Structures are given as C-alpha cells and as structure tokens.
Amino acid sequence: MRLSLLLSGLAALVVVLFGLSLLVGPAGFGIGQSLSALLGGEGEAVTLVMREIRLPRSILAVMVGVSLGLSGAALQGFLRNPLAEPGLIGVSSSAALGAVLALQTGFAASFALALPVSALVGASVSVMLLLVLAGPRGGSLTLILAGIAISALAGAFLSLVLNLSPNPFAVSEIVFWMLGSLSDRSFDHVTIALPVMLLGWVLLASLGRGLDALTLGQDAAESMGINLSQLRLRLVAGVAASVGAATAVAGAIGFVGLVVPHILRPFVGARPGALLPASALGGAAMVLAADIAVRLVLPDRDLKLGVLMAIVGAPLFLHLIYKTRRQMI
Amino acid sequence: MSALTVTDLTVHRGECPVVDRVSLSLTPGEVVGLIGPNGAGKTTLLRAILGLQSHIGQSDLAQMPRRERAKTVAWMPQTREIAWPVAVETLVLLGRVPHLAGGARPKPEDHAATAQALDNMGLTGFETRPATELSGGEQARVLIARVLAQDTPLILADEPIAGLDPAHQITTMQVFARLAAQGKTVLAALHDLGLAARHCTRLLLLDKGRLVADGAPKDVLTPEHLHSVFGIAAHLVETDHGLIFQPLELTR
Numbered sequence: 001m002r003l004s005l006l007l008s009g010l011a012a013l014v015v016v017l018f019g020l021s022l023l024v025g026p027a028g029f030g031i032g033q034s035l036s037a038l039l040g041g042e043g044e045a046v047t048l049v050m051r052e053i054r055l056p057r058s059i060l061a062v063m064v065g066v067s068l069g070l071s072g073a074a075l076q077g078f079l080r081n082p083l084a085e086p087g088l089i090g091v092s093s094s095a096a097l098g099a100v101l102a103l104q105t106g107f108a109a110s111f112a113l114a115l116p117v118s119a120l121v122g123a124s125v126s127v128m129l130l131l132v133l134a135g136p137r138g139g140s141l142t143l144i145l146a147g148i149a150i151s152a153l154a155g156a157f158l159s160l161v162l163n164l165s166p167n168p169f170a171v172s173e174i175v176f177w178m179l180g181s182l183s184d185r186s187f188d189h190v191t192i193a194l195p196v197m198l199l200g201w202v203l204l205a206s207l208g209r210g211l212d213a214l215t216l217g218q219d220a221a222e223s224m225g226i227n228l229s230q231l232r233l234r235l236v237a238g239v240a241a242s243v244g245a246a247t248a249v250a251g252a253i254g255f256v257g258l259v260v261p262h263i264l265r266p267f268v269g270a271r272p273g274a275l276l277p278a279s280a281l282g283g284a285a286m287v288l289a290a291d292i293a294v295r296l297v298l299p300d301r302d303l304k305l306g307v308l309m310a311i312v313g314a315p316l317f318l319h320l321i322y323k324t325r326r327q328m329i
Numbered sequence: 330m331s332a333l334t335v336t337d338l339t340v341h342r343g344e345c346p347v348v349d350r351v352s353l354s355l356t357p358g359e360v361v362g363l364i365g366p367n368g369a370g371k372t373t374l375l376r377a378i379l380g381l382q383s384h385i386g387q388s389d390l391a392q393m394p395r396r397e398r399a400k401t402v403a404w405m406p407q408t409r410e411i412a413w414p415v416a417v418e419t420l421v422l423l424g425r426v427p428h429l430a431g432g433a434r435p436k437p438e439d440h441a442a443t444a445q446a447l448d449n450m451g452l453t454g455f456e457t458r459p460a461t462e463l464s465g466g467e468q469a470r471v472l473i474a475r476v477l478a479q480d481t482p483l484i485l486a487d488e489p490i491a492g493l494d495p496a497h498q499i500t501t502m503q504v505f506a507r508l509a510a511q512g513k514t515v516l517a518a519l520h521d522l523g524l525a526a527r528h529c530t531r532l533l534l535l536d537k538g539r540l541v542a543d544g545a546p547k548d549v550l551t552p553e554h555l556h557s558v559f560g561i562a563a564h565l566v567e568t569d570h571g572l573i574f575q576p577l578e579l580t581r
Contacts, residue, residue, distance in 0.1 A: 209426060213423055225426065
C-alpha cells in the first residue's frame with residue numbers, strides 16, 4: 001500500500017527529528033553524553049537539562065505538530081477549501097485570547113486544566129462562528145473574510161487585555177501568546193495539554209470517511225448516509241480541543257495546518273481521509289524541524305517558533321491564493 | 330410493491346409553496362422523467378423526497394434511517410461538485426461508502442461494482458486520472474458512475490445528462506433502461522424533452538410546484554400541456570424508431 005509506505009516514512013522522519021531535537025541546544029553536550037544522561041544519569045546537570053528541558057520540549061513539539069496538522073487537514077476537508085487553516089482563520093488567536101483571559105483573571109490558577117480549557121473555549125467559539133459565517137458551501141472568499149474578521153476581533157481583545165492590564169509582565173506574556181514558542185516548557189505543560197489533545201485527535205481521526213464523501217458535496221455526502229450535523233459537531237469539538245490545547249502550551253503557531261496538508265495532498269491521491277494521519281505525522285515533523293531551526297539560526301536571540309513558521313508559511317499562502325484565483329477565472 | 334411512495338409533499342419557501350401537494354408512486358422497472366420549466370420545483374421536489382429538504386407531507390425515503398436510505402436510493406445532485414483532484418476510480422468507489430460498515434476497507438465486490446460502473450459509463454482507462462482534470466461532460470459521467478456504483482434499487486438524478494455529448498446522453502439513458510429491466514427504478518429530472526420522450530417509460534410534468542400530468546410520454550407531451558406549461562408548440566410523432574419530439578416555436 002502506498003499510504004502505509006508514506007505513513008511509515010513520515011513516522012521515521014518524526015523519530016529522527018525527535019532525536020535531533022533532543023541533541024540540539026545552547027548547553028552544547030556531546031551526543032553520547034546527552035543520550036547516556038537521558039537514559040541513565042542521576043541528578044547531574046546534563047541529566048536535568050535532558051530530562052526537564054529538552055525532552056518535554058521535543059514531546060511538546062510532536063504534540064503541537066500533530067494537533068495543528070490534523071486540524072488543518074480536517075478543516076480543509078470539511079470546508080473543501082485548501083486555504084482553511086486554524087491559525088489563519090482565527091482559531092489560534094481566539095484560543096490565545098481564552099488563555100490570556102484565564103491568566104489575567106486568575107482563573108488559570110483555579111484548577112490544573114483551567115488554562116487549556118479556557119483556550120479550548122476560545123477556540124470553539126471561533127470555529128462555530130466561522131462555520132456560521134462561512135456558510136454551508138464554505139466558499140473561499142467568505143471563509144477568508146470570516147477568518148480575517150475573527151482574527152481581527154481576537155487580536156483586538158488581546159490588545160485590550162494588554163491595554164487594561166495593570167501588570168507590567170503582561171506585555172511579554174501576551175507577546176509570547178501571539179508569537180508562539182516551545183522554549184522553557186516543562187512536563188507540567190505536557191500533562192496539562194495531553195488529555196485535551198488526545199480527545200481532539202480521537203474526534204478528528206474519526207472524520208475520515210465523512211470527509212471523503214464530502215468530496216462530492218454536502219447533498220451527495222448526506223444521501224450516502226453521512227450525518228453532516230454530527231460530523232460538523234465532531235469537527236468543531238476536535239479542532240477546538242487540539243488547537244486550544246496546543247495554543248495553551250505553545251501560543252499561536254500559524255501555517256502548520258496550511259503548509260503540511262498542502263505538501264502531502266499529492267502523495268495521498270488528494271483523499272481527505274487519508275490526508276488526516278499523513279498530516280498529523282507531517283505536522284509533528286514540521287514543528288520539530290522548525291523548533292530545531294529556531295535554536296540553530298539565532299541561538300542566542302530566542303527566535304520565536306511562530307515567527308519562523310509565518311515566514312515560511314505566508315509566501316506559500318500567497319502562492320495558494322494565486323493558484324485558487326487562476327482556477328476560478 | 331412500490332419503489333417509492335410520496336403523499337401530499339409540500340415545501341414552502343417563505344409563504345409561497347415551491348412544491349405543492351405532490352403525490353406519486355413509482356413501481357420497479359420504470360424510468361421516470363421529471364420535466365418542467367426552470368423554477369418549476371424539480372430539484373426541490375427531488376431533495377424533499379430524499380429528506381434533504383424540510384417539508385410537509387410524507388415520503389417513505391425521508392422517513393428511513395440514514396444508512397438504510399443510502400442503501401435504498403442513490404442521489405445525483407445537479408451541482409457537480411468534485412472538491413479534490415482524486416483519481417476517477419477513488420471517486421466512483423465513494424459510491425460504496427453506504428455498504429462499508431464502520432471503518433471497513435473496500436472488499437472485492439466493492440471494486441467489482443466500481444469497475445462495472447466505470448465500464449457502463451465508458452470510463453475504462455480513466456481510472457487513475459485526477460477527476461478534476463477531466464472535461465465537464467466527463468466529470469458528469471464519473472459522477473453518474475458513482476451513483477451506479479452505489480448499486481441501489483432506486484436512483485434519483487437531477488439533470489444527469491445536461492452537458493453530455495449526444496452519444497453519452499443516449500448511453501446514459503440506455504444504462505438507466507437496462508437497470509430498469511433488472512427491476513430497478515430511475516427518477517431523473519430532464520430538460521431535453523426529446524430524450525425524455527424517447528427513453529422514459531413515464532413522465533411527470535411539474536409546473537409551479539404542482540404535478541400537472543403523470544403518465545406515458547405521449548399522454549403528457551400534449552399540445553395543451555406544452556402550451557400552458559412551457560409556452561411552446563412541438564411536433565410529436567410515433568414512428569418505427571419510437572416517439573420523436575421536436576420543439577417548434579413559442580406560443581406566447
């Protein structure tokens with residue numbers, strides 16, 4: 001099977017990048033030293049760095065990548081539009097808004113999952129708003145316009161929180177949420193985000209057949225026994241849970257959900273269902289690679305992951321718009 | 330035993346009924362043409378029969394559970410949507426979705442039904458081509474093949490032959506006739522009255538949402554109906570080659 005070959009190739013790539021991600025960092029340990037410290041060390045500095053800083057960072061990169069890649073592929077399949085992407089259409093910034101509000105009001109400290117849940121609520125509101133605004137046909141123009149409106153609104157509220165915040169640290173905090181990064185994360189972030197993300201992944205992974213049928217349009221899919229309203233509900237909940245949790249631990253990272261499905265679509269014969277697992281693995285590989293890159297390109301300037309992704313992703317987005325426009329004429 | 334029973338089906342858009350108390354019953358073995366001018370309510374009627382449109386009145390299809398309905402009726406919408414550049418064979422195989430329980434993989438019989446459907450529509454050799462790169466007429470044939478692959482006792486199609494070349498229009502109508510001979514039933518909205526007259530066993534004439542005539546083609550395509558519903562006069566003659574219909578001029 002070509003699909004299983006592709007998936008195992010991508011999985012191997014993720015494993016390799018995961019290993020690289022463990023070995024790259026400002027502390028500059030040797031390979032052997034790093035690995036023996038990770039597996040067998042006890043208490044010395046190398047072990048601490050490996051286990052408490054690099055390992056959670058690499059695990060988070062995989063989790064965030066899977067979430068973003070999967071959400072992008074699912075949203076595109078449902079809206080039948082290659083321009084749909086959680087970051088671009090305001091889902092990530094709404095999740096960031098939810099997270100910032102939770103932090104500012106102190107709600108985030110009330111129980112362990114309060115932060116990801118707030119981000120999740122922000123994300124769900126924006127996905128539902130988007131589906132209402134973009135309409136049942138999900139045309140490119142309405143979708144992008146709705147996305148711009150939601151992004152702008154979420155951005156405005158983020159600025160408002162910043163504006164009214166009495167806390168001088170709020171600025172750097174909000175910059176973090178808007179730019180997105182995986183530096184200085186710990187295992188706490190992994191345990192907070194993982195349950196919510198897993199729920200989202202399960203929901204999104206179950207959409208395959210319905211998304212395949214939607215290739216023929218809503219009417220045809222519904223006549224083939226697909227329950228569209230239930231599908232929409234699972235999509236909204238799945239995207240909100242994965243993107244919400246990803247944003248809660250890593251801030252808003254855009255373009256992963258756009259770039260990854262776009263690159264992988266030709267390899268799965270354009271089937272939306274087959275694109276789901278491929279994009280999940282591809283997303284993990286991309287975020288791992290980007291997170292390695294931010295550590296290598298400007299090691300001492302703390303280049304933000306979201307910034308790098310946008311620099312890579314935005315030109316591709318322009319290219320996609322150009323291609324879509326040509327098809328429409 | 331009837332293939333489809335519809336009783337007093339009514340669809341309102343605002344105050345105005347776009348489908349007005351339509352009752353009909355189809356029996357296995359019929360190829361039924363649904364005819365009427367633009368805006369007569371053909372698409373709305375078909376969608377209401379399927380339960381895709383909110384309505385008043387009864388349609389036995391609309392009351393079925395989703396999965397059972399998908400195994401009973403295949404629907405070809407008028408909008409010919411192919412969202413992604415998937416291979417022709419993959420697209421036609423989608424017609425087998427209702428027959429695959431849960432996440433089951435397609436079985437040999439699903440591939441056989443797909444190959445049969447492709448063959449019926451003259452698409453052998455197109456299997457691996459991306460469907461979005463085909464011409465409009467070829468895409469229409471792929472979508473008809475998807476409907477055939479679903480292998481249901483009843484087929485509802487909204488203008489299935491619009492945009493096809495004459496050879497493929499005739500092929501499609503002959504495929505419908507062959508399915509009917511196997512005991513299946515086809516209900517298709519058609520605009521080409523010549524093809525409808527020649528290939529349908531029965532015509533339903535819809536005007537402003539009301540069913541104004543229901544019967545054999547020669548009894549439905551009367552000068553009175555053509556004048557009052559379509560505003561045209563036509564030449565209709567029974568020949569050795571079957572019924573021949575040619576529109577001539579406007580009458581209003």
